Amino acid sequence: MLIRLGKHSALIQSRHIRSSFIGAIRLKSSSSEYDYQFVQKSRLPSNHFQKSLPRLPIPKLEDTRDKYLKAQQPLLGESSDAFKATTKFANDFVAGEGPSLQQELVAEDKANKHTSYISGPWFDMYLKDRVPLPINYNPILVLVNDPKPAYNDQVIRATNMMISSLRIMKSLRAGILAPEVFHLNPKKSDTDLFYTVTGLLPSSLSWYGAYLFKAFPLDMSQYGNLFNSTRVPGVGKDSIVKNDKANHMLVMRKGNFYVFDALDKNGNILPPSDLLACIDYISKDNSPASEFPIGVLTSENRDVWAKARQELESQGNAEVLNVLDSSIFNLCLDDETMGTNREKLLRNYLHSDGVNRWFDKSFSLIIAKDGTAGINFEHSWGDGVAILRYFTDMFKDSTNLPQVHPDTKSNFDAANHVRKLEFKINDSIKKSIADAKKNHEAISKSLAFDVLEMHNYGKKLCKKHGVSPDAIMQLGFQVGYHKLAGKNVATYESCSTAAFRHGRTETVRPCTMATQAVCNAINGSNQPSNTELLAMIKKCSEVHGNLTKDAAMGQGFDRHLFGLRRLAEKKGITPAIFSDPAYAAINHNILSTSTLSSDIVAAGAFGPVVKDGLGIGYSIMDNMLGAIVSSYPPNNNGAGFVSSLKTAYENIFNVLETANKS
Template sequence: MIIGVGMAKPCGLTKPSHLVKPVSATRVAGRYLTHQQGLPQLPVPPLQQTCERYIMALEPIVEVDELKYTKELVEDFQKAGGVGERLQRGLEKRACNTENWLSEWWVRLAYLEYRMPVVVHSSPGLVLPHMNFSDKQGQIRFAAKLIAGVLDFKTMIDNETLPVEYLGGKPLCMNQYYEVLSSCRVPGLKRDSVVNHARSSPSPKHIVVVNNSQFFVLDVYNSDGTPLTVDQLSLQLKRICSSSVAKCTEPVGILTTQHRDSWGRAYINLIKDKTNKESVDAIQRSIFTLCLDGAMPAVSEEMYRSSAAVQMLHGGGTQWNSGNRWFDKTLQFIIGEDGTCGANYEHAPAEGPPIVALIDHVVEYTRKPEMVQPPMVPLPSPKKLHFSITPEIKRDIEEAKQNMNKLAQDLDIRVIMFGHFGKNIPKAYKMSPDAFIQMALQLAYYRMYQRCCATYESASLRMFRLGRTDTIRSTSSASAAFVKSFDDPNKQNAEKVDLMEKAVKAHRSYTNMAINGQAIDRHLLGLKMQAVDDKLSIPDLFKDAAYAKALHYQLSTSQVPSKTDCVMCFGPVVPNGYGVCYNPMNNHINFAVSSFNSCEETNAADLAQAVEDALLDMRKLLEQNPRAKL
């Protein structure tokens, strides 16, 4: 249930092209608030509409007799004067009294109360193209430019001058941008929390750099408030690297990879010590974390991006870089000595698109010709953070190491660049690229398993104030009819094309419904939560096997479009499922596919190949059919 890094917007967000000009340093007081207050509130969909659409969503994934039973439960739930109506009234009342009836519940349930490790199970990684350096010197120079680029973006956040994004001509909620810097997740025993220091006074002026599993505070602003130059940052990073040459034997950062309850207990123990508490505070308060990784073992060009994805998602286990992280940090940039670059982010404060917009800006910034830099002024050396390791903490670290290594071995991830075509082909046939790709995923899965499964695609609710995500259910009766007919020799091509067009249209229609706040998943969750809040027994509808099946997403997918040729990646959300993230460019599509090795039924490479075949076969079908006019 920790799903949804992305945004289902086939044509991508409109991102102003002027993002990388020198940023305005004048604060526009109150602009952000005025914009936010102008956004509509998230609606509560009509009860009967959601009930009808719920039955339709179940049709392709449950058996006939199961569906008959569920229909009876739904009838009973929504009858006049019944429990459904009572819960709906409660939800409508909640919507009147809160900025967003869903967001607090969602963050709590999907993230803060979710107890699996954030690594792989919740936090996405982002793989950038291979950068043009392959030694320590190049790594340090690039890292310095990257820091400067983030600080440049931060100026827009601080001054409330971020260009507002639009979706279909409507302004989007910009709140997530204000949540990703100077924030951090904090483990608890049953529920975590997120601290955000961006608006605290004084606001943080440092980042934390991790090298060889050792943590350093690097002040990134001069005493007059100006950001350090690239030269100054390079010098400070060199100092950090030269004072942490050997790998730390007790990597405290590895504790953040643990199951949340285990980490919660270890955390209480860790911060009893004053030095440890100060060090942890410095990490939590930092603007972001920068992880400087050693070079990775050489792999073939074909496997390079998959190997990089491993580094971005979990660091490759203790023998590599899993201890060179603080996974609770909202934003971690990762730069390898061999030019491998990317990021990892903790999912509770934000979805993928704001992170990608920030990274697009930073990558463009690093490519700008360097300005003539002012003469260097002496700077105090970065401060190393110290940890006092008791025998008990040492035991916790050892346990975390073992568990992390198991998880690293269990995750299989394949990143492929599908180079035959990109958004251009579906667009030429007047089809939504996102819907076209989703139908290829449906076809690939059906060919492998001879059945359809519950599929999650994240839809952005940012048209609404504090909006997060809802679910686009990509498996529909139309998609099922299409995939079942595709390889049937008794079906004519014209009929197959017709079914493809219907499936693509059905997906497009569900997407529009979802981004306009009319999808079913979050509404059903809200009704269930309302029952909990009202201290009522959970209605039978939510105890039904069909409801569990509907939420068991064997395909958890997300489109995260970007200007940079990158791809986001995340783990499966169920043990026998796949995580699929994609970035459609004009002439190619980047895919990241993940699965667990411990599940015999799933195989990331097989699904990646099946998706590639499905995309090519769908194009071939369109080309062979005179009706599908270009």
């Protein structure tokens, strides 16, 4: 059984996904009439709330200082000389360079009211980083199987998923894909009255109408980059290119590239049987595996890939590269069968051998030989809200309303519709491909996966005591790592700020003085009573809940300091708060964590964000919890952590169970 990971994007300082705050409520269709061209016809336009979304707030300088110091306390020790020095640096910043940088940040924000203060710098952070995309940045989500076994045939499932994706794309472009809305109480707000009232309001006021219902529309700006979008390498900085006019699909098999128009000249999706014929034709093509697979170059260091791409273009491949970049999305047909081997599955979707991948595409839908399906997505363009919405809608549409069936036949002449792309390559490019293969293999082999799955522990017991399930999961990470390493370390949990216009993510810092107290109590020699421990655990839940709420409302400290540091760098100054080793340490996230709640997700994973770190994708269900942990041994001990983590949850839930009986 695969672990069901919920709430990636993940995935990397802010690359990981969190959607516990977000939810995935769908607006109802105004018509029950079926239309093959669209996945839905929303009662409200897709961007109905966009103009009136609140703007991401810039926290007060003093509040950021206070929260920053609270996060440093358990890492440095509240009475240590290091903490005293960090406190002085933070206070000096608020009294010195901070106010002028804050004023400049606020002025810059006011001059760009169409976006958020973090959006541009956050794009730049991703696009300027030169490390390879696979493992470092691109997260994965793997779907559960289609409940109808016959529909897990590779060609049938790939075709149905492709058609559902096209229906989503067309609905989005027509503005009839339902806006993303978080309903605090769906029974009261996901109603006809809600749609009528908010629909009557102009876009400039619609958010306020939703707020009266305690419903919170979310930012939709990232959705436009789902389709026909690619990250293109450049020396020093990459760029995101889009071509919404392109109607062709990209399919990869055995490292070969195939394209075909999925929409006709009028922009209509081709008949299902025609699309089935195209996928079937590619799956049966007897061309050998590519001797020099260009796709593996996308696994390289970004500057190395940028220079190789320039050489490819100089050899006469500019047009074929443009065809790849502009394609609707990438569909990878793998010849591997996943079966029940968890590690094989995780490796195939997270990195594979790089041959049958184009890691630069906004997302790649990967279908194994046995129909196992998942996505690997590039992270600079967006976060978990958009990708999970797409994933959820695509899965539901392709399973509940499949367009092709095991007995579907077609007379379509796919051979004259599908085109296999050919590259012109010289010896230098061949060497680049060989080097990329070698480098990617070395990095991939150095990565380890360890999996925890515990039954009979879950949300139900947490709820009996009024403690947050997410807080309990995070507390387990703290207790487990403390047991393993004898110390607390910088921990990252990503939280969406999609409730704001062009919001991205904020960091929750789960390592607190409250969690440190529990670590010392459980792992120490003088363990308190279960009654005392329960009170301490409840305190952890309360603190974690407040941190999460602050982050979701744009009141964390990480993004604010990030923005201020960027301005300081532009001015050529380095305030002591940023040169302090403690600032570097808290941003060296040993524990990088993310969760994605969805019944359709069988697994989610990402790589560690630092070489000596752990990447932790986790979930907690009613009666089960689990985690997929990635690491680079011997820099860190993922297997040891999972063993310690198991003990930590046994101890924590023993406290809850014992207290419940008493």
